[in-house]
Amino acid sequence: LAPGAALLDALQAEGAVTVPLDGPLTPAQRELQALGGEVAQALAHEGRLLALLVLGPKERSPYQAEDLNLLAAFAQITGLALASAQEHQTIEALNRDLRAKVEKISEQQRRILALQSELRKQALARRPAPLPEPAPNGQGAANGADGNGHTAAAGKSPIIGASPQLRQLLNLIRKVSNNDRTVVLVRGESGTGKELLAQAVHDHSPRAGKPFVKVHCAALSPTLLESELFGHVKGAFTGAHRDKVGRFEMAHGGTLFLDEIGDITLEVQTKLLRVLQDQEFERVGSSEPVKVDVRILAATHQDLEGLIRQGRFRMDLFYRLNVFPIVVPPLRERWEDIPDLVQHFLQSAALRCNRPVPQIDDEALHLLRRYSWPGNIRQLENVIERAVVIVEGGVVTVEELPEEVLQETDGVAAREWADGDGSGEADSVILAEPVSGVPLERAARHRREREQILRALETAGGNKAEAARALGLARSTLVSRLKKLGLG
Numbered sequence: 491l492a493p494g495a496a497l498l499d500a501l502q503a504e505g506a507v508t509v510p511l512d513g514p515l516t517p518a519q520r521e522l523q524a525l526g527g528e529v530a531q532a533l534a535h536e537g538r539l540l541a542l543l544v545l546g547p548k549e550r551s552p553y554q555a556e557d558l559n560l561l562a563a564f565a566q567i568t569g570l571a572l573a574s575a576q577e578h579q580t581i582e583a584l585n586r587d588l589r590a591k592v593e594k595i596s597e598q599q600r601r602i603l604a605l606q607s608e609l610r611k612q613a614l615a616r617r618p619a620p621l622p623e624p625a626p627n628g629q630g631a632a633n634g635a636d637g638n639g640h641t642a643a644a645g646k647s648p649i650i651g652a653s654p655q656l657r658q659l660l661n662l663i664r665k666v667s668n669n670d671r672t673v674v675l676v677r678g679e680s681g682t683g684k685e686l687l688a689q690a691v692h693d694h695s696p697r698a699g700k701p702f703v704k705v706h707c708a709a710l711s712p713t714l715l716e717s718e719l720f721g722h723v724k725g726a727f728t729g730a731h732r733d734k735v736g737r738f739e740m741a742h743g744g745t746l747f748l749d750e751i752g753d754i755t756l757e758v759q760t761k762l763l764r765v766l767q768d769q770e771f772e773r774v775g776s777s778e779p780v781k782v783d784v785r786i787l788a789a790t791h792q793d794l795e796g797l798i799r800q801g802r803f804r805m806d807l808f809y810r811l812n813v814f815p816i817v818v819p820p821l822r823e824r825w826e827d828i829p830d831l832v833q834h835f836l837q838s839a840a841l842r843c844n845r846p847v848p849q850i851d852d853e854a855l856h857l858l859r860r861y862s863w864p865g866n867i868r869q870l871e872n873v874i875e876r877a878v879v880i881v882e883g884g885v886v887t888v889e890e891l892p893e894e895v896l897q898e899t900d901g902v903a904a905r906e907w908a909d910g911d912g913s914g915e916a917d918s919v920i921l922a923e924p925v926s927g928v929p930l931e932r933a934a935r936h937r938r939e940r941e942q943i944l945r946a947l948e949t950a951g952g953n954k955a956e957a958a959r960a961l962g963l964a965r966s967t968l969v970s971r972l973k974k975l976g977l978g
Contacts (some may be wrong), residue, residue: 535573651827677816681866700744722774752792835874
């Protein structure tokens with residue numbers, strides 16, 4: 491039947507069409523009769539005609555009302571089944587497309603890993619020199635670094651800063667790098683640079699010229715993680731159209747970094763334990779063992795001991811991984827490194843934004859050093875990049891810092907002022923909290939800024955453009971601050 495046929499229109503409108511025994515026929519009834527039918531029933535779902543059912547004449551008697559009622563009930567069930575089948579076919583098609591794209595991405599990742607391995611072989615033909623002492627950013631850490639304050643410049647420290655905690659950390663890396671079979675567990679809060687420390691262990695080990703393969707365990711489902719780690723054979727599960735090499739095989743001869751190891755399931759933990767014990771595993775869907783020579787580096791921000799008590803992490807696996815633990819200190823415990831990190835991030839953010847490198851004034855840097863940094867180095871980088879984007883002059887001030895930094899540091903300043911003798915107790919009940927709800931340090935800061943702007947305006951004879959130039963600000967910035975201080 492062609493679209494727009496009378497029979498289709500009648501079924502869409504009425505749900506059923508019958509051919510009478512006598513009398514004139516409608517166009518729809520004539521079409522039904524031409525098909526050899528006596529009854530046509532619409533198979534619809536949510537008002538949409540999916541198909542039609544045509545019944546020929548009965549042998550002994552015409553169709554009765556109960557026949558038509560039974561047919562209508564059957565049509566409702568069948569219409570729902572047809573709609574479900576169509577949706578299932580659509581989902582299957584989408585799944586096939588998704589599997590094809592995942593396979594394509596995996597193939598690209600394998601090519602990238604192969605290229606990275608080849609580049610490392612060329613760049614590290616000779617074993618790199620031992621890890622040097624950490625240096626401030628201005629003395630050798632500004633030759634190129636990644637988002638966590640780590641630089642890849644040859645012969646330079648991979649970590650910016652010179653705090654005692656950092657020196658101790660580099661000393662541990664220096665010691666464990668020489669033994670290329672010792673399992674290392676890197677622990678620390680999110681954003682502290684655990685992955686880059688693992689990279690430093692690999693780059694200064696005898697395996698430096700071999701692959702460094704990373705797996706983010708928390709980003710993969712248990713089934714996909716097992717396939718990614720160990721690979722699979724063709725037909726192992728739905729969608730396994732060909733053999734796949736796992737990350738363990740990719741890392742053969744080199745290092746496998748398992749990030750967020752605390753998020754893997756107990757089943758995968760069991761198989762991982764076998765690899766650590768025997769250096770062999772089986773691909774998914776295969777019983778043939780595969781031998782590998784891989785060094786394991788793992789990292790987590792979770793409390794593994796707590797997970798063991800909850801029954802979510804195997805104790806034997808924990809002791810296998812915890813051979814050489816390295817605890818990365820949070821940024822709040824290495825505040826001495828903040829100035830060097832800030833300077834580096836100012837340079838890298840300015841380069842990305844194609845802007846001149848701004849300076850940072852002492853007051854803003856002072857607040858950055860007092861902040862607790864729950865997001866650690868990653869959060870510091872984001873704060874500095876935001877400041878570089880919004881700053882209008884050549885100096886980052888407290889005005890470019892986010893509100894959460896100002897609020898927390900103001901509270902700290904108020905408590906320290908109240909405890910003037912260092913006893914840990916407030917010298918005055920009145921001063922134990924900010925006066926009238928106004929943070930003390932912010933009030934003093936606004937007072938100093940107000941006085942500075944008033945002096946500049948007085949010197950410029952009230953000319954805002956000249957005053958802005960004297961202050962090193964854009965005129966729009968000066969106008970904005972005048973309004974903020976109640977002077978506009």
